[in-house]
Amino acid sequence: MNRVPIAIQVLVCCLSGLAAVASAEENPIIDFAAMAKDGLTVQAAEGGSIIRSAKKGLDIHIEHEAGKKLDITQEGLGWDFKAGYSRVDAASCIYATFMTPPMGVGRAWRPKRDVSLMGRISLSRRPVSPGEEPRRPTWISQIFVRHSPDKKHWSTWHPVLNVRLPKTEDAFLGFDCSLDVPGMEQREYGDLLEAYQKLDVPWRDDEEAAVRWILTQQPDFFAKHVPFIGHVQFLFEVAFAAGHRITSFDWGVTNDFRSGLFEPPKNPADFDKSQGPWRFDATEPVKK
Numbered sequence: 001m002n003r004v005p006i007a008i009q010v011l012v013c014c015l016s017g018l019a020a021v022a023s024a025e026e027n028p029i030i031d032f033a034a035m036a037k038d039g040l041t042v043q044a045a046e047g048g049s050i051i052r053s054a055k056k057g058l059d060i061h062i063e064h065e066a067g068k069k070l071d072i073t074q075e076g077l078g079w080d081f082k083a084g085y086s087r088v089d090a091a092s093c094i095y096a097t098f099m100t101p102p103m104g105v106g107r108a109w110r111p112k113r114d115v116s117l118m119g120r121i122s123l124s125r126r127p128v129s130p131g132e133e134p135r136r137p138t139w140i141s142q143i144f145v146r147h148s149p150d151k152k153h154w155s156t157w158h159p160v161l162n163v164r165l166p167k168t169e170d171a172f173l174g175f176d177c178s179l180d181v182p183g184m185e186q187r188e189y190g191d192l193l194e195a196y197q198k199l200d201v202p203w204r205d206d207e208e209a210a211v212r213w214i215l216t217q218q219p220d221f222f223a224k225h226v227p228f229i230g231h232v233q234f235l236f237e238v239a240f241a242a243g244h245r246i247t248s249f250d251w252g253v254t255n256d257f258r259s260g261l262f263e264p265p266k267n268p269a270d271f272d273k274s275q276g277p278w279r280f281d282a283t284e285p286v287k288k
Contacts, residue, residue, distance in 0.1 A: 029250040030058060030100060032077045040072055048096070064096035076124055076245030093239040102151045102231040104277030105253055109206045110262070111149065111230040111278040113186060118176040119234070119251035123244065140173055142237040147179055147229040149211070150282035153222040157235060176254065179229055189227035192217070203265035208280050222282065230278035 035053040043050045048063035051072055060077075064070055070079050079094055106112040121140060143160040164174040192214045197204040199213075214221055238246070265271050 029248060030060070031248040032072050032245070033074045033247055036072045036074045058101050060101075061099040062096055063098075064094055068094040068096075070094060070096055070240060073245075076247035078240050078245030079242055081242035093241050095237075095239050097235060097237050099236075100234045100249065102148065102233045103251075104231055104279055105229060106278045107274070108276050108279050109203070109208055109271075109274040111207060111228040113228055114178065114180040115147075115229050115232070116176070116178045116254045117145070117232065117251060118174070118254045119249065120172045120174050121236070121249050122172040122247045124247050139239050140236055141239060143175055144235040144237075145177055145179065145232060146235075147226070147232050149226060149228055149230045150222050150280055151231050152282040153226060154233075155226050179232070181226070181228060185225060186227045189214075189221075189225060192221075202267060203263075203270050205262040206265065206270070206274065208274070208278075211280055230280060 035051075035058070038053060041052045043052070045061065045063075048061070051060045051062060052058065053060075060072075062070060062077075068079075070077060077098070105115050140163070143163060144157040145160055146155045146157050148154045158177070158179065160175050160177045162176050193207065193210050196210040196213050201209065201213075203209065234249075234251070
């Protein structure tokens with residue numbers, strides 16, 4: 001079996017921004033201001049709402065306290081202090097949770113078994129007018145992350161512990177974390193992947209095709225196992241103060257350069273069709 005090395009993608013991240021270097025994938029930047037400019041639709045959901053970007057099709061799930069409402073404007077996600085609010089209102093917060101759309105990592109043909117992530121939440125604060133009461137700042141109380149092989153079956157939520165607080169009122173909050181899948185959780189998948197690679201198939205190292213084959217044998221396989229990291233999703237618990245908004249969220253994979261071995265497909269065009277991050281999606285209708 002002839003195998004050749006490949007450089008796996010790297011995103012170099014710094015506190016002043018996230019720059020992609022030698023990366024085949026483009027992780028979405030959730031820019032709330034741009035979403036508001038491009039157009040939004042809001043759908044009521046239990047405990048909150050789903051806000052969809054008209055242009056990018058990103059769904060932001062937001063849960064908030066009963067009777068309280070957040071909005072997305074060209075200033076970002078949050079709420080504004082309005083005339084007639086009391087001093088108590090001015091000093092209060094709306095406690096909410098927002099969850100990012102699932103985002104693919106790795107390659108379309110090879111997901112990851114471990115991944116290191118770094119992200120940034122940009123914050124803004126509307127200046128306090130003369131005579132206004134000082135307001136408490138917006139703060140992110142908790143950040144969680146989880147992963148999935150298929151967007152349907154997920155790991156538990158893992159707390160993100162390494163968080164760097166903003167040093168100025170109009171700045172960003174940075175964080176980084178790592179996700180790993182235990183070897184014992186990978187073992188049965190590895191055995192099935194090896195069995196697939198012994199078959200006469202167009203590309204033995206195409207794990208997307210292998211996953212489809214595995215699910216014909218065991219349709220509930222991912223209900224029992226989460227053996228790799230194909231998609232990641234973030235959840236933020238936030239206390240929103242009036243006039244303080246989250247303007248954007250962006251993130252990247254920060255794994256060091258690695259070499260991987262793979263056997264080229266029989267048809268070289270199959271490799272070209274499999275660029276980009278992991279994309280297998282069990283929530284979509286099965287293509288016949």
